[in-house]
Amino acid sequence: MGIKMFDRLEDILIRFEEIMGELNEPTVTGNQERFRALMKEQSSLTPLVEAYKEYKKCRQDAEDSLAMLETESDEDMKDMLKEELNAAKKRIEELETELKILLLPKDPNDEKNVIVEIRAGAGGDEAALFAAEMYRLYVHYAEGQRWKVETMNVDEIGIGGMKEVNFMITGQGAYSRLKYESGVHRVQRVPETESGGRIHTSTISVAVMPEADDDIDIVIEDKDIRIDVMRASGNGGQCVNTTDSAVRLTHFPTGIVVYSQTEKSQLQNKAKAFALLKAKLYDMEQQQRHDAEAELRRSQIGTGDRSEKIRTYNFPQGRVTDHRIGLTLYKLDKIMNGDIQEIVDACVAADQAAKLAKMERN
Numbered sequence: 001m002g003i004k005m006f007d008r009l010e011d012i013l014i015r016f017e018e019i020m021g022e023l024n025e026p027t028v029t030g031n032q033e034r035f036r037a038l039m040k041e042q043s044s045l046t047p048l049v050e051a052y053k054e055y056k057k058c059r060q061d062a063e064d065s066l067a068m069l070e071t072e073s074d075e076d077m078k079d080m081l082k083e084e085l086n087a088a089k090k091r092i093e094e095l096e097t098e099l100k101i102l103l104l105p106k107d108p109n110d111e112k113n114v115i116v117e118i119r120a121g122a123g124g125d126e127a128a129l130f131a132a133e134m135y136r137l138y139v140h141y142a143e144g145q146r147w148k149v150e151t152m153n154v155d156e157i158g159i160g161g162m163k164e165v166n167f168m169i170t171g172q173g174a175y176s177r178l179k180y181e182s183g184v185h186r187v188q189r190v191p192e193t194e195s196g197g198r199i200h201t202s203t204i205s206v207a208v209m210p211e212a213d214d215d216i217d218i219v220i221e222d223k224d225i226r227i228d229v230m231r232a233s234g235n236g237g238q239c240v241n242t243t244d245s246a247v248r249l250t251h252f253p254t255g256i257v258v259y260s261q262t263e264k265s266q267l268q269n270k271a272k273a274f275a276l277l278k279a280k281l282y283d284m285e286q287q288q289r290h291d292a293e294a295e296l297r298r299s300q301i302g303t304g305d306r307s308e309k310i311r312t313y314n315f316p317q318g319r320v321t322d323h324r325i326g327l328t329l330y331k332l333d334k335i336m337n338g339d340i341q342e343i344v345d346a347c348v349a350a351d352q353a354a355k356l357a358k359m360e361r362n
Helices: 001-023 032-071 075-103 123-146 176-183 237-244 267-290 294-299 331-334 341-361
Strands: 113-121 147-158 163-169 183-189 200-209 223-228 246-253 257-259 308-315 317-322 325-331
Touching: 001 032, 001 075, 001 325, 032 075, 075 176, 075 237, 075 317, 113 123, 113 176, 113 223, 113 267, 123 176, 123 331, 147 183, 147 257, 147 267, 163 176, 163 267, 176 200, 176 341, 183 331, 200 246, 246 267, 257 267, 317 331, 317 341
Parallel strands: 183 308
Antiparallel strands: 113 163, 113 200, 147 163, 183 200, 223 246, 246 257, 308 317, 317 325
């Protein structure tokens, strides 16, 4: 471990002990805002501090075993000490890698909730059917993580497909795991309506946007927006379809139009529409910054370009391939039922490896 890294870890350890001391002070426990900020900082530093304390202990154990080996004459004891030394050395290597990963700069959006937008692309009805299946995939994955899913808007077609769907997933770390889903997803299969049995290729686009919550300064001026209310269309309960509860927002500077119709209340739909608009504006700002940082873009998984084809779902072969990391899995049925953890973990690992390599080059 380099001296700079060691010094940084020592500073973090000192800061952690300061936080623990401050949390016990009566003036802090009476100040809810300060208390929450310290608890959040403590929580973020805990994995790093625990790994570093274990690293220091393993280093000490290795030094102790080495010192005892030099004076020990009994062969059985020597063998035991060698085993302990080798185990400590192996764990030291593992912890060094773990500490490097924990020290990587954190994406400030990682802990945020997400708003997901799925749009049918090339392939007509078949693309809309696949969009609906991908929506169900993410709902099942979110349920497995015990996250909450709220549909904001859906444009359905009669045969069970979706031209577009917007939904919010609320849960700790949702963005950190789902951000790798942004891009073009391609499906290859024989459509049920295809009598000749030919394989068709269709596409959908997925955009995963961090929720623009209170700590993000997105200002929407009244003069820049038009609010229209109307009756909801499509499948809905009697109340939904007979009252002017649906809300459409048009943002003039960007041309973004958002629509919310899933709630019975106009106020609830308006709140959802504004949440979606804010997320889109924040995402646009992030994309512009991302495009300006070419080196950062090259060091991450994929280019971050929403038009990039990231994954293919091949139904005849039961195969799913993530093109960014060269991962192919033959468990399409499980994946379509929301079992994407292996893909998520592989994307996280590849992203960390790319960032570590960049950090070591610098």
